Amino acid sequence: MTAPRKAARTTSGAGRLLLGGVGLVILLLLWWLGSDVLARPGSFAQKFSPSTALPALWDLVFHSDLPLHIFVSLKRVLVGLGIALAVGVPVGLLVGASRQAEAATTPAFQFLRMISPLSWMPIAVMVLGVGDAPIYFLLAFATVWPILLSTAAGVRQIDPQWLLLSRSLAATGWETLSRVILPAVLGHVLTGVRLAIGIAWIVLVPCEMLGVSAGLGYSILDARDRLAYPDLMATILVIGIIGFALDALARALVERVSPGR
Numbered sequence: 001m002t003a004p005r006k007a008a009r010t011t012s013g014a015g016r017l018l019l020g021g022v023g024l025v026i027l028l029l030l031w032w033l034g035s036d037v038l039a040r041p042g043s044f045a046q047k048f049s050p051s052t053a054l055p056a057l058w059d060l061v062f063h064s065d066l067p068l069h070i071f072v073s074l075k076r077v078l079v080g081l082g083i084a085l086a087v088g089v090p091v092g093l094l095v096g097a098s099r100q101a102e103a104a105t106t107p108a109f110q111f112l113r114m115i116s117p118l119s120w121m122p123i124a125v126m127v128l129g130v131g132d133a134p135i136y137f138l139l140a141f142a143t144v145w146p147i148l149l150s151t152a153a154g155v156r157q158i159d160p161q162w163l164l165l166s167r168s169l170a171a172t173g174w175e176t177l178s179r180v181i182l183p184a185v186l187g188h189v190l191t192g193v194r195l196a197i198g199i200a201w202i203v204l205v206p207c208e209m210l211g212v213s214a215g216l217g218y219s220i221l222d223a224r225d226r227l228a229y230p231d232l233m234a235t236i237l238v239i240g241i242i243g244f245a246l247d248a249l250a251r252a253l254v255e256r257v258s259p260g261r
Contacts, residue, residue, distance in 0.1 A: 047229035056230035057237055065214075066235070070242065072214040076132060076207075077200045080139025084196060087140070088147030089189060093181065095148070096155025109148070117142035117203050121210065130211040135204075142203045143196035147189065154188030155181065187257050194250035201243045 028050065035049035046052075060066040095102050095109075117138050124134035158181065166176045208217025216239055223232035 048233045052230040053233035053237060056228075057234035060231060060234050060238070066219065066238065069214055069216050069219045070238065073204055073208065073216045074242075076135050076139065076215065077197070077204060079132075079136050080200055081143055081193065081196060083136060083140035084144040084147050085189075085193070088144045088192070089151050092148040092151025092189075093155055093177075093185075096152035096185075102152070109145070113145040118206055121207070125210055132212070134210055135207045135212070138207045139200050139203060143200045146195035146199065147192040150188045150192030150195070151185055154185030157188075158184045187254065190250070190254045190257055194247065194254055197246050197250050198243070201239075201246060205239065 032050050035045045036051060091105075095105055120138060120141060121134070124137050128134040128137060162180050162184065163176065166180050204215075205217040205220065208215035209221055212218055216235060219235050220232055223229070223235060
């Protein structure tokens with residue numbers, strides 16, 4: 001890549017970063033206007049203003065159990081995604097490689113995919129009990145579909161010449177899978193994982209209101225019960241910040257593995 005192109009890409013990246021920062025500042029100003037400036041003095045909206053939430057955020061990070069709640073929530077997301085990967089990638093490979101399997105499973109998968117994961121909450125608690133197990137199930141159910149469908153789409157887009165070449169070289173089934181198919185679909189799998197992370201992070205908070213004693217969802221309920229509204233708003237900010245960071249990490253990983261996508 002020539003120097004002018006590198007400079008142009010750097011400038012473009014810096015411009016996007018600057019515009020993103022401006023957008024966040026505008027969002028913060030709108031929040032401040034709506035909860036402080038335009039709200040009536042003593043109104044309930046002022047309890048959620050940045051002037052109270054930001055100091056509460058500092059106290060929560062350094063003088064509370066919030067880091068423990070963050071760790072527990074991230075652990076649950078990782079376990080749920082791990083289960084979804086263990087199920088979604090093999091099934092996606094099968095569906096993408098076989099037209100018969102695709103025809104047999106598509107109606108069932110589309111039916112299940114359109115059911116809200118949160119609608120399974122009562123059944124998950126009754127079957128699996130209270131604790132981490134129903135949360136793992138709900139997160140895995142919510143995140144398996146983008147991984148499965150992205151993997152299947154990646155298999156269908158593999159150049160048939162690659163498979164013919166592997167056969168001509170007398171490659172075994174495992175060699176074809178590990179050296180041709182999996183590298184070819186890795187970008188699609190990671191794209192599905194990025195979508196799954198966003199879904200998991202959204203589903204996580206209501207799932208952690210199932211009687212557990214730790215996690216960001218529990219932290220929100222606890223702040224509500226204590227009438228600690230600045231803490232509640234600060235916890236919401238933490239959820240947004242961590243979700244933003246997870247998506248940025250997944251996006252960077254996708255670009256690194258398959259920069260053309």
